[in-house]
Amino acid sequence: xxxxxxxxxxxxxxxxxxxxxxxxxxxxxxxxxxxxxxxxxxxxxxxxxxxxxxxxxxxxxxxxxxxxxxxxxxxxxxxxxxxxxxxxxxxxxxxxxxxxxxxxxxxxxxxxxxxxxxxxxxxxxxxxxxxxxxxxxxxxxxxxxxxxxxxxxxxxxxxxxxxxxxxxxxxxxxxxxxxxxxxxxxxxxxxxxxxxxxxxxxxxxxxxxxxxxxxxxxxxxxxxxxxxxxxxxxxxxxxxxxxxxxxxxxxxxxxxxxxxxxxxx
Amino acid sequence: xxxxxxxxxxxxxxxxxxxxxxxxxxxxxxxxxxxxxxxxxxxxxxxxxxxxxxxxxxxxxxxxxxxxxxxxxxxxxxxxxxxxxxxxxxxxxxxxxxxxxxxxxxxxxxxxxxxxxxxxxxxxxxxxxxxxxxxxxxxxxxxxxxxxxxxxxxxxxxxxxxxxxxxxxxxxxxxxxxxxxxxxxxxxxxxxxxxxxxxxxxxxxxxxxxxxxxxxxxxxxxxxxxxxxxxxxxxxxxxxxxxxxxxxxxxxxxxxxxxxxxxxxxxxxxxxxxxxxxxxxxxxxxxxxxxxxxxxxxxxxxxxxxxxxxxxxxxxxxxxxxxxxxxxxxxxxxxxx
Amino acid sequence: xxxxxxxxxxxxxxxxxxxxxxxxxxxxxxxxxxxxxxxxxxxxxxxxxxxxxxxxxxxxxxxxxxxxxxxxxxxxxxxxxxxxxxxxxxxxxxxxxxxxxxxxxxxxxxxxxxxxxxxxxxxxxxxxxxxxxxxxxxxxxxxxxxxxxxxxxxxxxxxxxxxxxxxxxxxxxxxxxxxxxxxxxxxxxxxxxxxxxxxxxxxxxxxxxxxxxxxxxxxxxxxxxxxxxxxxxxxxxxxxxxxxxxxxxxxxxxxxxxxxxxxxxxxxxxxxxxxxxxxxxxxxxxxxxxxxxxxxxxxxxxxxxxxxxxxxxxxxxxxxxxxxxxxxxxxx
Numbered sequence: 007x008x009x010x011x012x013x014x015x016x017x018x019x020x021x022x023x024x025x026x027x028x029x030x031x032x033x034x035x036x037x038x039x040x041x042x043x044x045x046x047x048x049x050x051x052x053x054x055x056x057x058x059x060x061x062x063x064x065x066x067x068x069x070x071x072x073x074x075x076x077x078x079x080x081x082x083x084x085x086x087x088x089x090x091x092x093x094x095x096x097x098x099x100x101x102x103x104x105x106x107x108x109x110x111x112x113x114x115x116x117x118x119x120x121x122x123x124x125x126x127x128x129x130x131x132x133x134x135x136x137x138x139x140x141x142x143x144x145x146x147x148x149x150x151x152x153x154x155x156x157x158x159x160x161x162x163x164x165x166x167x168x169x170x171x172x173x174x175x176x177x178x179x180x181x182x183x184x185x186x187x188x189x190x191x192x193x194x195x196x197x198x199x200x201x202x203x204x205x206x207x208x209x210x211x212x213x214x215x216x217x218x219x220x221x222x223x224x225x226x227x228x229x230x231x232x233x234x235x236x237x238x239x240x241x242x243x244x245x246x247x248x249x250x251x252x253x254x255x256x257x258x259x260x261x262x263x264x265x266x267x268x269x270x271x
Numbered sequence: 272x273x274x275x276x277x278x279x280x281x282x283x284x285x286x287x288x289x290x291x292x293x294x295x296x297x298x299x300x301x302x303x304x305x306x307x308x309x310x311x312x313x314x315x316x317x318x319x320x321x322x323x324x325x326x327x328x329x330x331x332x333x334x335x336x337x338x339x340x341x342x343x344x345x346x347x348x349x350x351x352x353x354x355x356x357x358x359x360x361x362x363x364x365x366x367x368x369x370x371x372x373x374x375x376x377x378x379x380x381x382x383x384x385x386x387x388x389x390x391x392x393x394x395x396x397x398x399x400x401x402x403x404x405x406x407x408x409x410x411x412x413x414x415x416x417x418x419x420x421x422x423x424x425x426x427x428x429x430x431x432x433x434x435x436x437x438x439x440x441x442x443x444x445x446x447x448x449x450x451x452x453x454x455x456x457x458x459x460x461x462x463x464x465x466x467x468x469x470x471x472x473x474x475x476x477x478x479x480x481x482x483x484x485x486x487x488x489x490x491x492x493x494x495x496x497x498x499x500x501x502x503x504x505x506x507x508x509x510x511x512x513x514x515x516x517x518x519x520x521x522x523x524x525x526x527x528x529x530x531x532x533x534x535x536x537x538x539x540x541x542x543x544x545x546x547x548x549x550x551x552x553x554x555x556x557x558x559x560x561x562x563x564x565x566x567x568x569x570x571x572x573x574x575x576x577x578x579x580x581x582x583x584x585x586x587x588x589x590x591x592x593x594x595x596x597x598x599x600x601x602x603x604x605x606x607x608x
Numbered sequence: 609x610x611x612x613x614x615x616x617x618x619x620x621x622x623x624x625x626x627x628x629x630x631x632x633x634x635x636x637x638x639x640x641x642x643x644x645x646x647x648x649x650x651x652x653x654x655x656x657x658x659x660x661x662x663x664x665x666x667x668x669x670x671x672x673x674x675x676x677x678x679x680x681x682x683x684x685x686x687x688x689x690x691x692x693x694x695x696x697x698x699x700x701x702x703x704x705x706x707x708x709x710x711x712x713x714x715x716x717x718x719x720x721x722x723x724x725x726x727x728x729x730x731x732x733x734x735x736x737x738x739x740x741x742x743x744x745x746x747x748x749x750x751x752x753x754x755x756x757x758x759x760x761x762x763x764x765x766x767x768x769x770x771x772x773x774x775x776x777x778x779x780x781x782x783x784x785x786x787x788x789x790x791x792x793x794x795x796x797x798x799x800x801x802x803x804x805x806x807x808x809x810x811x812x813x814x815x816x817x818x819x820x821x822x823x824x825x826x827x828x829x830x831x832x833x834x835x836x837x838x839x840x841x842x843x844x845x846x847x848x849x850x851x852x853x854x855x856x857x858x859x860x861x862x863x864x865x866x867x868x869x870x871x872x873x874x875x876x877x878x879x880x881x882x883x884x885x886x887x888x889x890x891x892x893x894x895x896x897x898x899x900x901x902x903x904x905x906x907x908x909x910x911x912x913x914x915x916x917x918x919x920x921x922x923x924x925x926x927x928x929x930x931x932x933x934x935x936x937x938x939x940x
Contacts, residue, residue, distance in 0.1 A: 007390050007393065008387075009390045010387035011344055012345070015350075050352065050525065051347050051517040051525035051526075053513060053514075055543060077543070209546070209548075235540070235542070236542045238511065238512050238529075238532075241386075241387040242385030243380060243381055243511075244510060244511050244513075244532070245380075245510030245532070245534070246539065250565075250566045251565075251567070251570040253385070256384070268480060270484075
């Protein structure tokens, strides 16, 4: 019998410090995920944690991990050459093909950028597959900004419209300040059959950003969100991520807004 | 095949079966109950008929036999994962029809929900035979008839306890153990037809976000103390959490366990970093209620709750789950049959 | 009027501020009684008293406004109470129609106990009755109370002997889900004797009061009761005009038999050490212990007592409280 809880051991190839508390780990592995899926990251004797895959390529996956608990505390001490254990990938991921040929709008708040980063990078490399990409990225402050190098690259893409904003600036910050909803409201986004919106971030940010798009006459079925929940098993057994009849780990974490709006915790 | 056996003969059969099976049944543990000079009735291994307590509902359900309260998933030595040794001995459980129906719900979650089967549950489940305790009168707070969980066919043997024991044997593997020990009779178990408590089930088509946001849940925000007793005594509550431990200071060995979790208990929805989704106790009551009598059915076609009433028996705040179901039904209208 | 006050006092009557009137104290061992006795109390109060009854702090009834000359009649009337609440409990009283034969050793009071209260660790009334049987009637001034748990609702800490129920919690680690309900509660309400380690609970025995709160709070039955009954005995608490103080722990984790034995032993100690010159021959046990010393008392109290393996005895007691008169123990 196959034991679905048994993880595999993988080697860390690279560790990038995005901020003081957000590190990106590149791990050599054969997991071939879909954009927006997650894995259960496992450190023996410490625990497991659901982690979204921030990027992937041939023989590797990237995970950007914030130090917020026991497992991630331990993880942040690991170096290239060390090992970690993973099982997965789990969840549905974003329907990438559905977005092709359309204008894509992505609103990401904080670490919410991680699960959509691979989509952005995909369309950055395959710009001809979409009409355009409007990217709204918000962080709490300049020191919280993740993936700055990549954001700068995306800004250079002529099919991309990138708005980077922070809730609160500092003495060096010359960029946008304010919530992303404020920038979305200024943008010429409106009723458009050929548009798809992805929103990922903290629960409150997703709620208000979605309302902002709805105000602009974007249809509910054009909006996609990704949920974060406390998933212990990742395979529909432990019950922690169930909302109504939906298991976030099985049917999510990506939901169309028509569904997501009905999911009351 | 049905037999009548003397109590002594039945006891002999149990002793005989005990060589091949671990036999679990409700037992009374004298004086070790929650309050002083009270007993606890719960599942334990038995070796004879007289150890089985049938006059009182077991305070905890038999789910702990199939889904242990804590269960080691892996041992760790030097970073290697090792599964615990597998106990080959087969299992017999004495339980009532509601609890057998409860196992169907556990099967649904552990074996049918998602693509993967829960191997730890499956391994125990495959070894279990059910000895159904005939239950004609029920107990306080039982509402199995309303939940359509008063009857079952899924048993290896059905037993009527009395001065003589009546047994219907369905599982051929058991015939040898029984047949020389009693005389053939016509016996089929009777199932309870009416409980002291009845609930009306809601029309789940009419359950909407308004139902979720209704004021009825506010009362529970005040009354519930989030102790989780209702979750833990429930036959069908199947949630759990991973726990990793290191045995010693130098961290060289340890284990990964799972332990029962309850949606009423603090921390159930808390993610690393502290954000939790149901801080309000009324929300937790609503979540549990909806799982038991709404969303499980939407997903699987039948209700999760089997009406054993243990949650009502145990709640220190006298919150009655059956009353709560009735309140939901009053709000949205009765199920159309 | 010619009244032998010494005699009527021993008979549970007293001299009151109203000339010619006395008051009777009815004992209710363990503080629990059948309501049928109310009829007798009512009849006595209406017929011979002023129609009222005072509920005493020791859980007795005091009937005021009685004429001294009615004492013999009243004693005959209360015979069924003495029968039901003394003789039937095993107390030896020769003349059942003669009223209470002694009043020095006070009624043994009790909280409501485990008949009703979820916190109580034993049947306080039953133990109080057993103690009553062992020590009554007796002229020596001793106050005893039984309380079900360290909440001490009966105020056992204000007695010469306070019996506090203890329970040994048994922990079944495999039933513990690590919800921490017991740990949080013990920290908040009790002594913080519990802590989490590797998702399981560790109990620090020296800190544990044996109150049983962990058992009450546990949602999975991981904490169970040891059905064996244990008690903590606090001694020599008192009020009064010299040195009010709370009782201090003498014994922990002892059994019922030990309690009865140490209390009866204490009477031997009293006979040996009481101030023979004391006014009215009356001296409270606490003051006798003060004079003789804890170690002498301890030796007497524990004579022939076989303590169980869990039992603990205080090596030394540093009684607190305060003294109204600074030089109370000095002679000028």
